[in-house]
Amino acid sequence: MTTSQSQQLLDVLNKYAVPDPKIVGKLPKGGASLDFVGHADITRILIEVDPLWSWEPIEWDGGKPAMYIENDMLTMWGRLTVHGKSVIGVGTVKASAIEASKQVVGDFLRNSSMRLGMALNLWTKSEWSELDHTPAPAKRTTGPNPKTMPVAPAQPHELISKTQITQFAQACAKAGLNAEEVGVHAGVDIHKATVADLDKLRKSYKALAAKAKEEKE
Secondary structure, three states, X not given: OOXXXXXXXXXXXXXXXXXXXXXXXXXXXXXXXXXXXXXXHHHHHHHHHOOOOEEEEOOEEOXXXXXXXXXXXXXXXXXXXXXXXXXXXXXXXXXXXOOHHHHHHHHHHHHHHHOOOOOHHHHOOOOOOOOOOOOOOOOOOOOOOHHHOOOOOOOOOOEOOHHHHHHHHHHHHHOOOOHHHHHXXXXXXXXXXXXXXXXXXXXXXXXXXXXXHHHHO
């Protein structure tokens, strides 16, 4: 990881560890009320932090993210990547919940983004203490244990995913930019971009977004 990437990740912690009170909701749990940030706001923050962020499940099952049920709890383990840094996270929700598969992905995003510093203080009983609140994975009768599976870092020559390209295009559109033009500015064909091209795309996005904002003002 480069010095620039390390600084970008540190900036995430400094800016988003304590979320805006306007996006903090209340979640009833065990007779108490817990503060939380919804997955839509977490997704918005992820796009602001890195328009090329991505996530993937640790395992696939028939082309879908692998999920398993234990004691009426649906669980999915996955990997979130922001600024080239990948972290393991887990999502859990009652298996009987409405659209449980969608809810478990949202819970995974909240859990994994916390490990990069987003809304971190909401996961602590007292500020900056007891940081690890990841629930232990349920026992499985077959298959590998996701918690102990090694996570291979993305290789520089690997093409970025279609999901990343779509997210990048959406982030550009939100900033009033054309994704193709941002790619040209970076000297990158976004449809053939590799992991090694991500920093160039991020820099061009930030530069052009800042310029567009100045022109509006």
